Amino acid sequence: MKPSPRAATRSRAAALAPALAAALLAACTPGDSPAAPAPPATAEVVPSTRVTAPPRADFCLVAVPQSWQDAFRDSRLPEEPGERWAGLTPAPDGSSAFAMVQRDGFPMTLVRQEKDGRRQEVATMPDLFTFPLWAVFDGRWLVYARTDLVRAAPHGGGGTELFVWDAETGAAPRQVAGTAQVAFPALLRDGKLAVTRILGKDRAELTLHDLAAGTVRTVATGPVTGVGFRGADLLWFDRAAGRLNAVGPDGKAGSPSQPALGPGAIADMTTDGRTTAWVSRDERTLTVWRPDWAAPVRVFRVTPPPPAAAGPSLPPDARPPTADPFHRVASPTAVGDLVIFDYHLGWYVADLRTGSYVRLTADHADAVVSGSALLVDPDDNSVPPQRHAYSLLRLDLLPPLPACP
Numbered sequence: 267m268k269p270s271p272r273a274a275t276r277s278r279a280a281a282l283a284p285a286l287a288a289a290l291l292a293a294c295t296p297g298d299s300p301a302a303p304a305p306p307a308t309a310e311v312v313p314s315t316r317v318t319a320p321p322r323a324d325f326c327l328v329a330v331p332q333s334w335q336d337a338f339r340d341s342r343l344p345e346e347p348g349e350r351w352a353g354l355t356p357a358p359d360g361s362s363a364f365a366m367v368q369r370d371g372f373p374m375t376l377v378r379q380e381k382d383g384r385r386q387e388v389a390t391m392p393d394l395f396t397f398p399l400w401a402v403f404d405g406r407w408l409v410y411a412r413t414d415l416v417r418a419a420p421h422g423g424g425g426t427e428l429f430v431w432d433a434e435t436g437a438a439p440r441q442v443a444g445t446a447q448v449a450f451p452a453l454l455r456d457g458k459l460a461v462t463r464i465l466g467k468d469r470a471e472l473t474l475h476d477l478a479a480g481t482v483r484t485v486a487t488g489p490v491t492g493v494g495f496r497g498a499d500l501l502w503f504d505r506a507a508g509r510l511n512a513v514g515p516d517g518k519a520g521s522p523s524q525p526a527l528g529p530g531a532i533a534d535m536t537t538d539g540r541t542t543a544w545v546s547r548d549e550r551t552l553t554v555w556r557p558d559w560a561a562p563v564r565v566f567r568v569t570p571p572p573p574a575a576a577g578p579s580l581p582p583d584a585r586p587p588t589a590d591p592f593h594r595v596a597s598p599t600a601v602g603d604l605v606i607f608d609y610h611l612g613w614y615v616a617d618l619r620t621g622s623y624v625r626l627t628a629d630h631a632d633a634v635v636s637g638s639a640l641l642v643d644p645d646d647n648s649v650p651p652q653r654h655a656y657s658l659l660r661l662d663l664l665p666p667l668p669a670c671p
Contacts, residue, residue: 315540316666317603320556321621323564326670328622333665338644341659344383353656354401354410358637360660364388364401364408374398376410378433381658388431389439399426402454403636406434407477409442409452409459428452428461430477442475453492453500458515460485460492460500472502474513485513494537494600496522503535510535510542523557534598541600541618543607549594552607554618565605565616566623568593599635601661606635613642617667624667638662 343363345351352366354376361381368374373391376398388408391397401410411426428443447464454460459475465487472485472492489505499512499520508529512520525542535544543554543565555562597608605616606626613633616623626642627633633642643656 315603315618317556317618320559320561320563321618324567325565325616325621325623328624328668328670330624330626331665331668334624334667337659337664338642338657341381341657342655343379343381343658345655351656353632353634353641353643354398355403355408355634356636356639356641356658357403358405358639360637360639360658363641363656363658364403364410365656366398376401378408386436389429400451402451402459403433404454404456405637407432407454407457407459408439409454409477410439411448411450411452430459432477442477449491453494455495456498458495458498458500460495460502462491468505474500483517486511491535493535493542494539496537496539501537503532505530505532508532525555525562534596536598536600538600538602541602541605543598543600543605545595545598545607549596552595552598552605552616554600554605554616566595566607566609566614568595568609601635601638601640603666604661606633606640606661608633615661615667619666620669622667622670632656635661 343351348369350366350368354364354366356363362378364376364378366374367377373394374397375390376388378386378388389398391412393414395415396412397414399411399413401408403409408431410429410431412429413426425445426448427441427445428448429439430442431437431439442459443461443463449462449464449470452459452461457477459477461473461475463471463473465471468489469487470490471487472490473482474485475482485500486502486504491503491505493501493503493510495501496512498515499522501522502511502513503509504511506529508527508531510522510524510527512522514520525544527544531547532544533547533549535542537543541554541556543552545552550568551564552566553562553564593610595607595609597606599606603618605618607614607616611629612625613627613631614623614625627644631643631645633640635641638660639658640661641656641658645655
């Protein structure tokens with residue numbers, strides 16, 4: 267789960283464990299008219315919505331509708347025989363995805379793959395022990411974190427190097443940050459990269475990089491973390507003050523609308539510019555809020571099992587424990603009228619239009635969101651990676667989930 271940024275990085279490494287183990291084993295033994303100009307980067311783009319009123323609290327669990335099952339099945343990405351393919355991030359428009367690809371005896375390769383299987387090689391790792399850990403892509407700029415088996419080991423000290431690749435020029439990636447503890451993931455929009463660097467216990471440094479200009483400035487230090495972008499403004503959260511803050515591209519501070527939060531009240535927060543979602547400090551509750559709502563709405567909470575009925579009781583291990591480390595809510599992502607989150611080893615989607623949620627994946631599966639696109643491996647990552655097949659689809663094109671009974 268995600269009790270801390272470093273723990274999230276370890277979790278990501280665990281999701282790639284089958285491919286990494288294979289790497290270690292291999293070391294021991296590929297005349298139209300011009301389009302309309304894009305809106306300026308400073309224009310505020312707020313995600314559309316079909317939610318007309320705040321939903322009721324405590325969403326209900328529903329079955330995955332057949333239309334969603336069909337969408338996942340029909341959006342599987344092709345893979346080549348004999349390779350290990352691990353997804354890193356989708357393009358925001360869902361047209362392609364970036365992945366780590368490996369064949370026995372060769373270093374891992376970072377590729378961009380189209381839906382029809384066409385590929386572009388972005389970078390080859392320098393040796394069999396180095397691999398890309400995570401990535402973000404805004405349509406032009408790809409930023410990825412690179413580490414190695416020694417640093418990723420449980421007692422290896424962690425640390426990643428950040429590289430950037432420009433899809434417009436196709437030039438070789440360049441390094442933008444040296445080895446550091448970086449919260450997963452970084453935030454990226456229109457060439458502006460927000461990085462939360464872990465300095466110590468409950469202390470971090472938030473920096474904003476302009477990838478085109480090659481400049482970087484410090485936004486804040488302390489118990490802070492980047493939350494997301496609202497147009498060109500970077501939103502960040504001060505956990506000590508319990509306050510959401512904004513900074514514009516000119517460096518001027520703003521004052522965004524505030525949900526009702528207190529100091530030290532949350533463990534994780536995200537926003538897409540309209541919907542803000544956060545996980546409570548004890549990681550047992552997921553809450554959402556929009557500026558036009560009178561109050562936040564609780565989507566999901568971890569509840570203890572009901573007391574045993576009179577009569578023969580269940581064996582102690584027959585009821586799933588709710589106090590173990592896996593019964594935690596983590597990694598929320600707001601995407602229009604949907605909120606994706608991780609709970610008890612699986613990935614879920616809550617629908618603000620219907621007040622319901624579904625489980626999307628098996629245990630230990632992998633899911634990454636960028637823009638409106640979802641790159642997901644619904645299968646258990648404990649099975650051999652050659653059997654995996656990732657799906658790449660647009661969340662905003664899925665129909666609403668069924669309403670609660």
